[in-house]
Amino acid sequence: MATAGKVIKCKAAIIWEAGKTPSVEEVEVAPPRSGEIRVKIVATGICRTDDHVLKGFFPNISYPVIAGHEGAGIVESVGPGVTCVKPGDKVIPLCLPQCGECDCCLSPKTNYCLKNHFQGSFQNWMPDKTNRFTCRGKQVYHFLWTSTFSEYTVLPEASIVKISDEAPLDKVCLFGCAFPTGYGAAINTAKVEPGSTCAIFGLGGIGLSVVIGCKTAGASRIIGVDINKSKFAKAKELGATECIAPQDFKKPINEVLMEMTGLGVDYAFEAIGRIDTEATALSSCHAGHGVCVLIGEPPAGSQLSITPIQLISGRKLTGCLVGGWKLKDALPKLVSDYMNKKFNTDTLITHVLPFEKIGEGFELLQTGKSIRCVLLF
Incomplete structure (x- = not known):
């Protein structure tokens, strides 16, 4: 794509400090580095965990931060060494990574990955301890290596999976967290x-x-x-x-x-x-x-x-x-089952809003008026 290798300016919702409503801002998203993928997010749900970030429930979160972990999008570009996806692929970011190399990933007994956010410092940075977001000249932190409250986001290979080219992204974004x-x-x-x-x-x-x-x-x-x-x-x-x-x-x-x-x-x-x-x-x-x-x-x-x-x-x-699933292995099949009408998750989506109305989406969640609100870019 024409944007490959370049900084992309786009809109994102930034939580500048705990307790403050997300502010939609223009951010700069740097190109992916080795082993990383930059994704154009098409749709993202608002999960209670995102509300926990907003309210400051997690002590290891650094602010300002771009939350969001229940999204679906299209690969814009990939960094050196990436083989799991290519530009144009439809993908779901994974809030629980699957590195495929750690003791847990190699065990059939668990879906826990030792590179997840429970280990050591919270995933406010990319694996190399740097970040890809800036706004107003300030660094903005990542969340769970997903940060789907940004029109473009950067993820490591462990935190992304390719899904069917036929999948409706405005529906299967829920497969990033809630449904599985x-x-x-x-x-x-x-x-x-x-x-x-x-x-x-x-x-x-x-x-x-x-x-x-x-x-x-x-x-x-x-x-x-x-x-x-x-x-x-x-x-x-x-x-x-x-x-x-x-x-x-x-x-x-x-x-x-x-x-x-x-x-x-x-x-x-x-x-x-x-x-x-x-x-x-x-x-x-x-x-x-x-x-x-x-x-x-x-x-x-x-x-x-x-x-x-x-x-x-x-x-x-x-x-x-996350339902006990090894997500890289499980999500493509779950999405396929959805498309084959094994179950209907569409009914979980009670509200659809343009991304700019993210504040309204959080209000719907907090007041119990929505099951899942999906934001569209």
């Missing part, structure tokens, strides 16, 4: 069995994707739990058999679920990121064999307190990172 995270929590992590009973705490984009996963796995009873009743219709459309709101009961919701199911649910999923809800989800599980999967990400430093007998009796508590 929730769907995989049911399919990969919990391994939901046919005829089982499930409870999903939190019916946002990830929680509803759990619903899709539980239905696909053949669960006979899928109970959605949320304080926002406006989400119930969507949950039932996707497969929930019933929905309940904690404020409608005078007793703890875990006791309500126990009464509804007898000994508790077979599988409980926490897709909010609240310590109290995580404890409640565990207490809702079948006393002898229930499995509780933690998906939501609480503020940094949070501590979960449990009673050992809850686990000794047979319950299991586990976590789930």
Whole structure:
């Protein structure tokens, strides 16, 4: 392309400091270096994790920063040595890298990659500890090596995957985070069995994707739990058999679920990121064999307190990172399954806005009026 090797000026949403609404600015995006790819982002979703960045929940984030990790786009140019993609390819940035070389990537037991943002310093820079964004003469930091809140972004090879040329980017951007995270929590992590009973705490984009996963796995009873009743219709459309709101009961919701199911649910999923809800989800599980999967990400430093007998009796508590998928391997197939109508994720998108209205998109998320808002460049 004509822009290859040159600095590109484009629009991006910058969070200048924690607590401040993103500001749409003109930024300069440097060309990719060795092992890097520059991508023109076409569409990006707004995820709760991005809201956590906005609110300063993560102590290792440096500001100003360009957030965003749920996008899809087209390769503009590649740096020396890149072989996994070429200019013109449709791609999805990966919020969880897959380097293919570390101990975890070489193991079939985990999708964790030792180059991810939990290891050492947060991914505010590219792997070589430099950055590719500047605005008003100041450096602007990266987020998760994705930064999809920029019309152009630069990623390392470990954080990108090629998808079908026929994929609709304004739809499959959700495959960057929300859908595989929730769907995989049911399919990969919990391994939901046919005829089982499930409870999903939190019916946002990830929680509803759990619903899709539980239905696909053949669960006979899928109970959605949320304080926002406006989400119930969507949950039932996707497969929930019933929905309940904690404020409608005078007793703890875990006791309500126990009464509804007898000994508790077979599988409980926490897709909010609240310590109290995580404890409640565990207490809702079948006393002898229930499995509780933690998906939501609480503020940094949070501590979960449990009673050992809850686990000794047979319950299991586990976590789930991006649905347990090795994303480079899994996403092309998941996108193909979507295009073959194995599942319908389009219904998760409740709002579509031009990128310049990103502030409105965050407001829709914060007030619970949207499931997923997709921004278009």
